Amino acid sequence: MKKTIKVVAAIIENKNNEILCALRSPNMSLPNLWEFPGGKVEEGESLFEAIEREIQEELSCNVKASNVFAENTHEYEKIIVNLIGMKCELIDGIPTPNEHSKLVYLSKESLNSLIWAPADIPIVEKIMKK
């Protein structure tokens, strides 16, 4: 049986209504695909605690998560990812890519110019409609 993992991902909007997008590095799983920064929820952790921790670890900045924006479950070759996109506000620091190849802010209407991890696509589409 394939393992299912719960993954939180941050939807961070800047003052110009652009969304922070992160490029997975060549040595990560799903290499060279775009995603929302985040990671696996650990045991005993709330979704809010998990995303705030992951962003601090991955981007060396602090966010406050406000709500779940959208959720999508995707079956990859080896695992099933339950991806939970959470709206987050940047409260301190500048996002810095500790693990990703690149970070960019992109307007909502341009989000589909990137090649996204498959689990992210329905979430990207929902953002583009808003």
Ligand SMILES: Nc1nc2c([nH]c(=O)n2[C@H]2C[C@H](O)[C@@H](COP(=O)(O)OP(=O)(O)OP(=O)(O)O)O2)c(=O)[nH]1
């Ligand atoms: N952080 C994040 N992960 C995503 C997104 N979309 C998506 O399919 N994933 C997948 C990639 C990974 O398999 C998993 C996230 O786990 P992780 O952030 O700890 O990734 P990782 O590269 O350390 O994973 P692993 O190799 O240790 O399994 O979810 C997304 O938007 N953000």
